[in-house]
Every structure is written in C-alpha cells, then in structure tokens.
Amino acid sequence: MTQISVLLAEPTPRAEQAVRWVLNNLLGCAVRLVSTEDELIASDGAKLHYGDRAVPGVLNIHSSGWLKANGISPFEPPTGSMNEIPVLFPTAEGDLPFDVFAATFYLLSRYEEWSGLPSDVHGRPLTDSLHASRHGYLQRPVVDEWALELKEAWTRFDPTFDPPVRAYQQITTVDLDNGFKYLGRPLWRTMGSTLRDVLRGNRVDVRERLRVLTGRSRDPFLLDEEARSVFNTCSDRVIHFVLSASRGEWDHAVPVDDPAYASALRSYMGPAEIGIHPSYHTSDRPGLAANEIRALQDIIQEPITLSRQHFLRLKVPGTFREMEKLGIREEHSMGIHDRIGFRCGTCTPYPWYDLEQERATELMIHPFTVMDNTLCHKLGLSPEEAIIEVRAAVDRLKRIGGTFTGLWHESFLASTGSNTEWREAILRIIQEARP
Incomplete structure (x- = not known):
C-alpha cells in the first residue's frame, strides 16, 4: 500500500x-x-x-x-x-x-x-x-x-506518486419489508384482506391468494431463482435487510419465526448476507432494536452486523451510537428517500466520526445511490424512464471507480401482479450496472 x-x-x-x-x-x-x-x-x-x-x-x-x-x-x-x-x-x-x-x-x-x-x-x-x-x-x-x-x-x-486504482463495484441490497404477500398472516387478517379484494372487485389478487394459500403457487414476494441469480452474478455483494418486528402502523412484516419465512431466510443465506432492518420506532424507543436483532439471530443462527433503518429513519447521532453499541459494523441508511443522489457526497463506505465526542469509530457508513420507491412514487418515473435515469448515475460512478448501491424491495421484485414491469426494470438496472 x-x-x-x-x-x-x-x-x-x-x-x-x-x-x-x-x-x-x-x-x-x-x-x-x-x-x-x-x-x-x-x-x-x-x-x-x-x-x-x-x-x-x-x-x-x-x-x-x-x-x-x-x-x-x-x-x-x-x-x-x-x-x-x-x-x-x-x-x-x-x-x-x-x-x-x-x-x-x-x-x-x-x-x-x-x-x-x-x-x-x-x-x-x-x-x-x-x-x-x-x-x-x-x-x-x-x-x-x-x-x-x-x-x-x-x-x-510528483509523477512517481502511484496510489491504487479505484475499482467500480455494485452492491445489491433488498429490504424485506413484508417477507410474504399472502403467507404467514393470521386467519382473521387473511379473511379480511380477501373480503376487501372481493368488495373492490380485485379478482386477480383473490385468485392469486387462494392459489398461494392452497400451495398451487409461490408467494409472489418470495425472491425467486431468476432474481437471485441476477443479484449474485452481477453484484460484488448482495445484502437482505430483514424487518424483524411486531406488526404496527408502519411495520407489516411476517414474524421471522414463522416456519415458512424462517426457511426462506435461511435459503437466502450464503450468496447473500443478512442484516437487520430496525422497525419504524426503533429510532425513538431505546432497546427495541436489540430485541429485534436477537430475534433474527435466533432464526439464522449467525451474528447480525449489518443494519438499515426502516423508512430510512436515520437519526444523527442517535442511530449510529445505538448500532455501534449493539455490535453493528455497517450502517446502510445513508441516502435520500425522494431523489437519486448522495446525501453525504460520496458513494464510498467510510467510518463514522462522533462529532460531539470527537471520536473516531469503526462503524462503517455505507451510502446508497437510489431506491425503487423513489423512482416509482417520489419521482413518478415509468420503469423505462427509471432505467435511463439510473444508467446516468451508474455511468458517473463507473467513470470514477465508485460504488453503486441500489436499494430494492421484495414488493417491487414480485414475480406476479402489478409490479412486474418494475421487476424487469430493476433486474435490467442491476445487469447493466454489473462491474
């Protein structure tokens, strides 16, 4: 060096x-x-x-x-x-x-x-x-x-100065906000959701729910082999952030101890790393994140050292200090919820510095570049327009040997339903962003 x-x-x-x-x-x-x-x-x-x-x-x-x-x-x-x-x-x-x-x-x-x-x-x-x-x-x-x-x-x-050449990378991250679309829900919730779809005339979801619940179809929010193959062959790292929380107004995930979901999470491991997706209120309720980390660790039987806040509710300095105490080594919430871009001005991971305590830490901040929800709902882009916008960001990062980190959700990667065009767009973005 x-x-x-x-x-x-x-x-x-x-x-x-x-x-x-x-x-x-x-x-x-x-x-x-x-x-x-x-x-x-x-x-x-x-x-x-x-x-x-x-x-x-x-x-x-x-x-x-x-x-x-x-x-x-x-x-x-x-x-x-x-x-x-x-x-x-x-x-x-x-x-x-x-x-x-x-x-x-x-x-x-x-x-x-x-x-x-x-x-x-x-x-x-x-x-x-x-x-x-x-x-x-x-x-x-x-x-x-x-x-x-x-x-x-x-x-x-000094023409003899010869630092290392930066190498472009892609990190693919998927936030598992739900786990399943239909499976793992209490009977009363399943019945209520079915009745709601019937009253709204949503026959497609009614039929799909029945096929999934009777074992004739995969749950559409399960990450399928095609998507996982694209992640693994086109990315330097793949990380799944798992919401491990009791149901609330902003937290809708299947419990991680649901047998089918626990099995799915374990099947994702290996090519993909597993991190915690601390629930909505962890940023203002001390101790809640620790419970969620323990619950997820019990299921996957591995230490949790990666984290990204649900809803990107990153509090400076509170989130960093709590994650550091909980043994988190990488914090992945640093990004913008409604734009493509760089909240901290960099695409490169770097160690957090505590300004109040004037203290260097070993907690690494990992910025992300873009999120699917931003492209679709905040910017109102079509899938094809999103590909063009992200391509420009990726090209800029490739020119400087940077790191492109995409934040995707299992709902946008669903193999059936209304988001299939977005699924194809995201997979194409990941393929085009391949190092």
Whole structure:
C-alpha cells in the first residue's frame, strides 16, 4: 500500500480524521502522521503538508482553518468550482484550489445534520434543506471527485506518486419489508384482506391468494431463482435487510419465526448476507432494536452486523451510537428517500466520526445511490424512464471507480401482479450496472 507522510500544521482530531478519510478511505493509501517539517522533508515517498503556509518540496493543501473549530453550530461553508466540479472552502493558495480536507469533513461528518435540519413527518431531513441540494451537487459524488482531483494534482507535482486504482463495484441490497404477500398472516387478517379484494372487485389478487394459500403457487414476494441469480452474478455483494418486528402502523412484516419465512431466510443465506432492518420506532424507543436483532439471530443462527433503518429513519447521532453499541459494523441508511443522489457526497463506505465526542469509530457508513420507491412514487418515473435515469448515475460512478448501491424491495421484485414491469426494470438496472 502506498504510504503518505502527512504534517498537520495545527493537529486536531477533526483534521486527522479528514486526512484519513481522503487519503486512506478514498485513495487507498496508508497515512503516516509526522510532527515536524524536518521529519516530513526527510520522509521517503509521498509527502503532504496541511496548513496556512507552504513547505518547500512537498504537496501543500492550504487550510481554511475550519477544522480547528470545536463544538457544533450552524455553519454555511463557502462554495466555488474546480474543473466544473462544485467545491467547498475555495482558496487561491496551495496546490489545490480548495481545502479538500475541510470540504470532505463537512459532508462526511454530516455536520449540517448535527446542527439540525427541517424534517418530514418521518423525521428524515427535507432534501431541499441539504447543502448539496441547495447548491446543485446532490447527484454528484463530489467527495470522490475531490479525492481524484487531489490525486491528479499530486501526480502533476510528483509523477512517481502511484496510489491504487479505484475499482467500480455494485452492491445489491433488498429490504424485506413484508417477507410474504399472502403467507404467514393470521386467519382473521387473511379473511379480511380477501373480503376487501372481493368488495373492490380485485379478482386477480383473490385468485392469486387462494392459489398461494392452497400451495398451487409461490408467494409472489418470495425472491425467486431468476432474481437471485441476477443479484449474485452481477453484484460484488448482495445484502437482505430483514424487518424483524411486531406488526404496527408502519411495520407489516411476517414474524421471522414463522416456519415458512424462517426457511426462506435461511435459503437466502450464503450468496447473500443478512442484516437487520430496525422497525419504524426503533429510532425513538431505546432497546427495541436489540430485541429485534436477537430475534433474527435466533432464526439464522449467525451474528447480525449489518443494519438499515426502516423508512430510512436515520437519526444523527442517535442511530449510529445505538448500532455501534449493539455490535453493528455497517450502517446502510445513508441516502435520500425522494431523489437519486448522495446525501453525504460520496458513494464510498467510510467510518463514522462522533462529532460531539470527537471520536473516531469503526462503524462503517455505507451510502446508497437510489431506491425503487423513489423512482416509482417520489419521482413518478415509468420503469423505462427509471432505467435511463439510473444508467446516468451508474455511468458517473463507473467513470470514477465508485460504488453503486441500489436499494430494492421484495414488493417491487414480485414475480406476479402489478409490479412486474418494475421487476424487469430493476433486474435490467442491476445487469447493466454489473462491474
């Protein structure tokens, strides 16, 4: 691994974290912090100085001074552009025309969410309130683009600088919000749903329900072999997030201890990883997520280390702190519920930093790019229009060696019913996004 020696003119926990995010997580290099200019100059290999004056013979990134600040308060970073890429903290000094470390820290720390943003009825930040939305870069993984601009500037300064080449990846994730469409429901609920469909004249669902309940057809929400084959052959990782909760207004999944559902979950394992999909109220009811994790672990007989919040009810910092305590290693809720884009400015997984406690953690944040419900219901696209829109996002990520993470639901992947056109569109998106 390429090693970079770094001198921070004014060392702070935030500056150190920003340097590690950019150089280690985004460029794949090892970071060696040094204490003096003499030590930096005497170092072998790549060298970088971060401060408000230049050090001869090394790459200099001019500090805006923002990473010296303590605490959290409302803040609007200055904006600019470089090679038609939006940037934050522009500067006329140094070897890069903006403070890449302060800019990266602002977005990856989710500083604006710590400060407080207007939210919707589900407690999610209003997309139009995000800095990226207000300044027109929501659909760009600008943090990744900044890292590559830094790499280019470094290569011009030192042609021997040779960090690893980023490799494009696809991660396919499926949220199992229901488990089954018809199976696993109490008799009274099945009878009520059947009566409702009869009264509405929905003969297709009435017939389908009867075929499934009498064993003549598969439940349409079961992930079938065709879909699973596409996932497995076209993706670097496949993850299923399982809702393991008592039924409520927003939680409609079959109990995970239902024998048929438990069998289905175990059949998904192997090619696919299993994670928890904490229920709607876990974000405001301490202890609830722990119970749901235990219930799922009892069924699959494996530790649960991956999580994505139901309804994407991600609370900063509460969700991260609770998941960290529960042994979760990867949190996958970082995304936008009503747009295609990058809530935190990156497509690349990175470790969470606790701003209040000024503490680096091992909890990895995994951003996603797009969700099926967004394409269909929030943006009102047809399946064919959705393919075109997602293709543009995937092409952008392929150009930068990024990671495309799609968030799909079993209801959109149903093998029969009204969503079959969406099923075909999603499978085509996954196939086109193949590395």
